[in-house]
Amino acid sequence: MMSPPPAPLALTLDSAALRHNWQWLAGQSYGAACGAAVKADGYGLGAVEVVQHLRAAGCRDFFVATWAEALALHPHLGDAGLSVLHGVRAEDMTIATSLGARPVLNTPDQIARWREAGGGPCDIMIDTGMHRLGLDPRTLSSDLLDGLEIDTVMSHLACADEEHPLNNLQRTIFADIASKVDAKRVSLANSAGILLGRDFAFDLTRPGLALYGGIPRAEAEGNIRQVVRPRAQILQRRTVRSGEFVGYGATYVADREREVAVLNIGYADGYFRGFSGKGHAQADDGSILPIMGRVSMDLIAIDVTGRPSLAEGDWLEIAFELSQCASLSGLSQYELLTSLGSRFDRHWI
Ligand SMILES: *Cc1c(COP(=O)(O)O)cnc(C)c1O
Secondary structure, three states: OOOOOOOOOEEEEOOOHHHHHHHHHHHOOOEEEOEEHHHHHHHHHOHHHHHHHHHHHHHOOOEEEEEHHHHHHHHHHOEEEEEEEEEEEEEEHHHHHOOOOEEEEEEHHHHHHHHOOOOOOEEEEOOOOOOOEOOOHOOOOOOOOOOEEEEEEEEOOOOOOOOEEEEHHHHHHHHHHHHOOEEEEEEOOOOOOOOOOHOOOOOOOOOOOOOOOOOOOOHHOOOOOOOOOEEEEEEEEEEEOOOOOOHEEEEEEEOOEEEEEEOOOHHOOOOOOOOOOOOOOEEOOOOEEOOOOOOOOOOOEEEOOOOOOOOOOOOOEOOHHHHHHHHHHHOOOHHHHOOOOOEEEEEEE
């Protein structure tokens, strides 16, 4: 069997930064346990490695969306708990009753299904105004939850990344309902919710984005470290003369003689067209090497004028500070992370 050569593009994933971010968020959780949302393959980084690094840091509560995600993580959990946010469909029951992860029950049907199957520990999600997943408080009669072994009662904030009246409203509604539910723990805050302060921490927080270097609110600036650094290899170096163009649509026209490095990364890797003419690579000394013209499916062109040492086969880091890249590209920090494609080699350091 032949194995593929090293990929011409790679993610450097900083485990010390990941652990630092979790520790900082745990420190902002006012004594509540701090968990970790690792759905969507750990927001694109690789959920297995994320779980291993965060367990070593002390994290004991993980959250995924689906049972396929739960199955993949199961061998790596040790004594840590795992909650499956989308609950249980009929098709999930075989695996859900054998795995030991907790479904987060969202509907009366899911509750009935879990109870009839003999159940076991579960979580429940209360909708406090977002109207996405979760039990409608108007349907919450005492017998609805009868006989459930509820570990965590949770809800989810719709606007925690903004100053918004819904934050306190959802908190108040949730605190009232949670006080009437017989559960071991109460949980409300995602990354942004943690930064709303003590009243939002309850017993367990559930950060995702900020673990991976995202800045959900200004309070995180300077405290959250970049975890993901994409790099790509130079496939070709060339000179364009004044008036010549680069890339699709001929949107970049050289104002004078320019040096071009063509890098092996494009929108099929999650480096989207919104970075056309806006993103940049950075040289080892930190200086900026702007993108010339449009991002292609598998390639970008970078201005390396005055950098004669950069040659075919060399690697360049692509700037990927999430909050800056979100404003540049028009994408959310979440989309930037979760779109990082399968063609990257992922190197944990
Ligand atoms: C994804 C998710 C989180 C984590 O949210 P971030 O904004 O990434 O911190 C927490 N709770 C629930 C229910 C989620 O779906």
